Amino acid sequence: MTHGIRMMGLFKGKPLCFVVDTTGSMADDIAAVKAVTASIIDRKLGTQDEPSVYILVPFSDPDFGPLKRTTDPEVFKTYINSLSASGGGDIPEMLLSGLQLALTGAPSNSEIFVFTDAPAKDKNLKNTLIALIEQTKSVVNFMITNVLGIRRQSPADGSQQQNPLMVRLDGQMYRDLAQASGGQTVEVSKSQLLEAIDILTESTSSSLVTLLQATRNHGKDEHFTFSVDESVRNLTIYITGSYVDFTLIDPSGVVHTNVRTTGSSIISSQMVGNLRTLKLLTLVGVWKIAIVSKTAYSLKVVGESPIDFLFDFIEESEGPFGGFDVIDNRPTAGGNASLLVTLIGSEVATVTEVTLVESVGSGQVNSTVEALGGGEYVVHFDRIPSVEFVVLVKGQNNNSISRASSGIFQRQSTTSLRASALNVAVDELDIVLEPGTPRSVSFSVMTTGEGGSFTMQATNDQGFTLYYPPSLFLDAGGSANGTVNITAPPNTPSGTAITLTIEAVAPSGADSDYAVLHLTVLPTVTDFTPPVCKLLSLNSDCPKNCKQSMWDLSVQVTDGVNGTGVDRVSLREGSGALNISMAAGNENVTLVSYVASCCSPDVQLVAVDQVGNVEICRYSGASWSSRVDYSILLCFTLLSLSLQPENVII
Structure with missing residues (x-):
């Protein structure tokens, strides 16, 4: 999740x-x-x-x-x-x-x-x-x-x-x-x-939260209420629409209208184009607002608060460990449904009520709420609205300071959702495209409702060429399979991400469902050989007193004629200074120079090509004589240790 x-x-x-x-x-x-x-x-x-x-x-x-x-x-x-x-x-x-x-x-x-x-x-x-x-x-x-x-x-x-x-x-x-x-x-x-x-x-x-949001596509007089808890700050109302009148009643009973917007509750009122903004004092309790309009309008009430919620539609998992799986597309219409609701921003607040509210109407569906602990709740609905809806969560803020306040809070999802009698499913989730090579994506469409000819549409955000059936015929309660063929152009950069959306629309046009897939362009790997290091020069004359001298080397790194190219060269061992550059006039050749103290005589370079093949190149700046002297000294030391009384075994 x-x-x-x-x-x-x-x-x-x-x-x-x-x-x-x-x-x-x-x-x-x-x-x-x-x-x-x-x-x-x-x-x-x-x-x-x-x-x-x-x-x-x-x-x-x-x-x-x-x-x-x-x-x-x-x-x-x-x-x-x-x-x-x-x-x-x-x-x-x-x-x-x-x-x-x-x-x-x-x-x-x-x-x-x-x-x-x-x-x-x-x-x-x-x-x-x-x-x-x-x-x-x-x-x-x-x-x-x-x-x-x-x-x-x-x-x-x-x-x-x-x-x-x-x-x-x-x-x-x-x-x-x-x-x-x-x-x-x-x-x-x-x-x-x-x-x-x-x-x-x-x-x-x-920390922005939505307390209430409603949209009406036609003029309609309507009353709304919303609860404000003590955690809310910067309470603001946005009303969009032409010729919209409102009456606002704050928790203390003071009445405000678009004609008279001065008073103890409204800090400021501003009208720009079709947008009216009301900044309010954050009075805890229940507010009421009535809208009168003959044209389309929207109403949105927001504030700032740490208390908010996350949600996903879920279904019981068919896996061996049980639990729940998240539903990635639309929930099934006509049946029951479950939500996983996670309350965030408070360790003491609790959810008491979750409702599905119609986005453009007044209908709603109540639920039963089951606490799982840790701020998580499983919410069960007997049905889902047949039109667009939002999720409304209400609860108790048990951290309420004022005894006079009920501590009730409400939060609403911003995104409108909808159920569907259709289900579009894909066989693969992680799909790789090879540049210039067509790839088939298999999908299925199932319906629990009407049968007939279902319109298909596939789109992607990169403008790649797609071929797919314009329609599929389904029996009532049946299913059908199809494929989308997609081709990434030959010059598409490796790692390019593509979002592919496959949509099915019912014969009536009133119902639809979709699947969203994320694809990645990766060329086929043909390079299985690591890069090659070629020593160009090594300058070293390190005396026994290593602190006073330096040594250096120069290395050429290539990836062969059929290689994908050197991606990077890094230092695995050594404490000197590494410098990397491209050869003049040849981007396939990487030049590496290294300078270090004679006290750090060994170096290991790690060369990696574009597909991950690795070569470790080892060099030393120590002279032969100093290495012989070091070896003799080491042997003498070990011999001395072996002759100590405590090392003699009787």
């Missing part, structure tokens, strides 16, 4: 990833990204919220990438500052391909910001991205400028009018992806972008 790795990662800053449109109309947006990057780095540098890794993925049309990754904030600044806006051609861009590269190249639980002012050309990747979001549990935020749909091209291209229907459909697609990840879709003017980014990146704390 991955809990240990995730828990260690939670105490470092979240990985930060920017996916940036670099077409001609994005000059203002890129300037804002450059400014906010410097601000983030300066604000978080040296703190526990400093991002553990920085990632940049540019995209335009038809290009996207390459992904650039670094742990050095100054290097990331140079990546960002090298961005420039140019070209663009037609209006739609390769946005989803860029996002796919980010989701596969960034660590899990990353915070991803997508910057664009255009619709996406590669809409066919939407379901693939949702699968990757579910797998990685990364949060994706869309920062959209030019919300009226007029895209400014470069001066030579003039201006173009976007299709209003296309604009609305793409806007909904961005909202769907953000909703699936627990992110937000912020629509602002280009002049407001810097302010909006600055607001959202303030919430990239390593």
Whole structure:
């Protein structure tokens, strides 16, 4: 299981990833990204919220990438500052391909910001991205400028009018992806972008927790409640949407509205584009908020707290030792299910209730909770919602200071999940590709529901050529097998990682499932011979008083005519200075020089080629006479010891 790795990662800053449109109309947006990057780095540098890794993925049309990754904030600044806006051609861009590269190249639980002012050309990747979001549990935020749909091209291209229907459909697609990840879709003017980014990146704390999140794709009046415990700090509410009214009631009963937002509970209220931000005093207890809107909106309540949870869907293991196995894809619809919930950040808090809550509705499914100890709980559900849902955990913070406080806490998963009557499974998990050679990946599709023709789609983040059946026919409750053939180009570097996603969609289009595989490119090993060391020179005239003299040697290391090349040369024995360089005009020859004191007369070099073949090369700087003198002295010493009375055996 991955809990240990995730828990260690939670105490470092979240990985930060920017996916940036670099077409001609994005000059203002890129300037804002450059400014906010410097601000983030300066604000978080040296703190526990400093991002553990920085990632940049540019995209335009038809290009996207390459992904650039670094742990050095100054290097990331140079990546960002090298961005420039140019070209663009037609209006739609390769946005989803860029996002796919980010989701596969960034660590899990990353915070991803997508910057664009255009619709996406590669809409066919939407379901693939949702699968990757579910797998990685990364949060994706869309920062959209030019919300009226007029895209400014470069001066030579003039201006173009976007299709209003296309604009609305793409806007909904961005909202769907953000909703699936627990992110937000912020629509602002280009002049407001810097302010909006600055607001959202303030919430990239390593201790950020979600108390409540809800999305409504149509206008709907609704009431929500959320509990705030004493461990929470920096309580903030985000509301995205146009023409959204709210009424907020704090635990003391004070009422606030979007018209009147002054009072004891609200520290500040800010509206930028379609994003309203409310910073609140952290009053412990139950809060209530009512939303009135005739258009789509989202509501998100966050804070900072050490108390949070991790979860995985599990099933009973069929192995000899029993226990549970983690389910890597979607849980099966129509049946019962189990979760493994791990509470982190407190040794005294306990989980009392776990609920599956519909992401876009008010339905929920309750559970029975079984404590395993050590902060782990097995949670059993009789059924799973038929629509997207999130996991809501409530519990008791037994470290509560105030007796007046109940100590009740609640936390919610950011990622929306869904069940499926389908199951896509693969035969192999660790697959190696040889450059230039096709490789077949076998998979199976099973259904517990309807039969018919199931649409298949396979994608990968490196753009490698794929061949797969466009559809498979399954009987109701049946299964079928298929293969995906993938070929890495002959010049693909060794070690290249590929994420392959295989998806099946039911005949009705309302249900789907996926398998995500990670492949590695490795050439076939034909080099079984170690490198060769050739002594070029050895200069030594070491006297008996070794402290006053030095010796040196020069060695040429090669890997033969058919070798893969020398990977490295290191020092196994010896305390001298080692210097390694490439021969001028010949990258296949490695030159090694070594200088040491005569008191350290022996040296061993370890030469390793590109496939791991090893050769140990031994040399000595001691002269023959000094070695003879040393040998005579050693023999004389041993003879003297043997003549001592205590060494005589009677």
